[in-house]
Amino acid sequence: MDHQHKDGEPRRGRPRSEAVERQILEAVIVLLEEGVPLAGLSIERIARTAGVGKATIYRRWAGKEELYVEVVQSMESPSPPLPGDSLRGDLVATVDNVRLRGAAKRSSALLHNVFAQMQSYPKLWSKYHSLVVDPRRRVLDEVLRRGIANGEIRADIDLDLVGDLLVAPMLVRTLWRPDAELPGPEVAERIVDAVLEGLRPVR
Amino acid sequence: MDHQHKDGEPRRGRPRSEAVERQILEAVIVLLEEGVPLAGLSIERIARTAGVGKATIYRRWAGKEELYVEVVQSMESPSPPLPGDSLRGDLVATVDNVRLRGAAKRSSALLHNVFAQMQSYPKLWSKYHSLVVDPRRRVLDEVLRRGIANGEIRADIDLDLVGDLLVAPMLVRTLWRPDAELPGPEVAERIVDAVLEGLRPVR
């Protein structure tokens, strides 16, 4: 997000304050937590809340949207390590990682909204994908590939599709349900089991 | 959407023009198709494009959002009848119905955006759910229940979860992928087959 300079150059003038950067991100989060609807956020109001000049925000981000990506990024919890004990265990952990947990849960409505808004800005959406979604997807792919190598998963299957089968239900339940009841930790297990076994009755 | 009067009363004065109503909805669609981002739509601009006064819009809808629901609704294709030949056939038809087809495809970016925006307005989101999503879900539930009755699907399964397993991957691919490559008609088949059979190798 820092548009300041190509490194190596001597970087002149007063350096940007990191404290100010944190104040701004924090202000956005605080406002959303206070129930201000995303549409009610304005650069002007964010600046007022953060006790910061508008130019100080524009110096760092080109607009609201870029600021939002960074807010979301700053709230993402890092992927926990996989248990590694079994295929099922690894899949459950990976799928569960899609749920909103920890800091990200400070306000589920927050992420709900920020995500929604982000889709209106294709560039940002794809930036978020490459920064947050893709790395997680790669972890999932690796787990699945190991499962195929072990013979635990049929080899004649499209990894990309399977990824969606596992992750999409959790995403939809997390971000799309109007009732906003966030899924609990047992949901990942149920999704993984259903997808692994299929719907056919046990033969 | 019409806030005009309780029916039965004689309704005096100049009647509202239905042509104007169509002009307004059409103007929204035209603007979105021209690539105007949803955030760039304003009542002012819509009125200008439709050749209509702002008040004429406010007289019909309480705001942009309510107008958007009507736009989306006007673009939804009605659910086609199920083939009814087999469980797999009915599931494929139902899942495929989630894809953007026909009029809805006039501009996929359009729906993509309107959906995104809609999530920011919880009331609208739930209204859309009850109008569009829920009826389709009920159709899907019915198909699955018949499958259980036939013995084609195991009975010990949560219908709601299965619904998500089938629909969510299609939704995510349709609305969330940044590359915006819309899924083709074969995707529904692949999803249904994978979910029916599971990931386990054939025994």
Place this chain on the structure above:
Amino acid sequence: MDHQHKDGEPRRGRPRSEAVERQILEAVIVLLEEGVPLAGLSIERIARTAGVGKATIYRRWAGKEELYVEVVQSMESPSPPLPGDSLRGDLVATVDNVRLRGAAKRSSALLHNVFAQMQSYPKLWSKYHSLVVDPRRRVLDEVLRRGIANGEIRADIDLDLVGDLLVAPMLVRTLWRPDAELPGPEVAERIVDAVLEGLRPVR
């Protein structure tokens, strides 16, 4: 100042409020009387004081400067009629008319400042000239011409120059002296007498 429409056309839409127009002009005067320096006036502040949206000001005037001309114009006292009894009497009345009197005196600092600022905007300065300065000058010219016709003034003299000889000292004393002691009513008489008689000792 009204940029609205060529008359004759039917003029549609809500008409501009004259009350609002007065509120705006009054707000400028009130602020200046409160001692706000001209440099401290901003459209934003004027709008706030007048209880008016900024756009409402910009709809009428292209900027601060045009607004100022109208303020000055609205404060100009109309030229009083000439006594007509004698050349000297008419000249004294005309020169005295340059002094700040009546409503214009509400705050001498006001005009002092508005004049100063106006000089920075050549277009306005010349507009003010044609609206306010020139008509007065024409009155003065007429008085002088009558004086020449009567034989009370030498005929071999440049009217324009004489105009300056009479008016400039009063202007300079009114607007340029840093001590800001405004000239009293006797000054016009002394200027006229000195200019009429010349500096030469009485022969």
Place this chain on the structure above:
Amino acid sequence: MDHQHKDGEPRRGRPRSEAVERQILEAVIVLLEEGVPLAGLSIERIARTAGVGKATIYRRWAGKEELYVEVVQSMESPSPPLPGDSLRGDLVATVDNVRLRGAAKRSSALLHNVFAQMQSYPKLWSKYHSLVVDPRRRVLDEVLRRGIANGEIRADIDLDLVGDLLVAPMLVRTLWRPDAELPGPEVAERIVDAVLEGLRPVR
């Protein structure tokens, strides 16, 4: 202008660069000559043009206005010596000295503007008076006093008023006329003659 230190003290640290001082003054003149309106001058722009940090300007002058006095001062041509041959000759020389000539003419618009602006800042205006206007006025007073002593000018006359009669017309023509046609060298003669002789027809 130098707010640095009471002289005599040892003054440590890097001394101020005189070159920088000249660069700044020159930058102001260059910008004004390029046709930038005075209102378009900003400390930021002056600093940019001079290739200088903003603080370097503020270290020397408290604001734009103080800088302007120094610019004007640096452009004033020193009063030329009086011819001393006759009363009329000395008066013409003195009045002519009010005209913009020589370096001051580099851009008449420049002084025109700087003067105008200066009136908005009473402190500066009076500073300019004591530095530039008053000395000239004292010269004029001396000439007039000598004329009275010689019997060339009537003794019953207010010197201050006469000063204005002579100087004001030239000032007004130089700084106030919207057409900006600067007076030529013959104007001083005509003013002096008219004031000396008066408007009465020759008896």
Place this chain on the structure above:
DNA sequence: AGTTAATCGAGACGGTACGTCTGGTCTTTAA
């Protein structure tokens, strides 16, 4: 030769105003 201290260009900082645009409401004339 090293220290001290004010200077330099650069540019970040919290503010305020700019002139434009939109949101909703209100007020006019015409149909």
Place this chain on the structure above:
DNA sequence: TTAAAGACCAGACGTACCGTCTCGATTAACT
């Protein structure tokens, strides 16, 4: 009563300056 037009208050937009404040790098004079 509705329609189109457009004025109205409010307030956000992104830009430009204000005057102050750090930065690292000079540049003397004083140790």
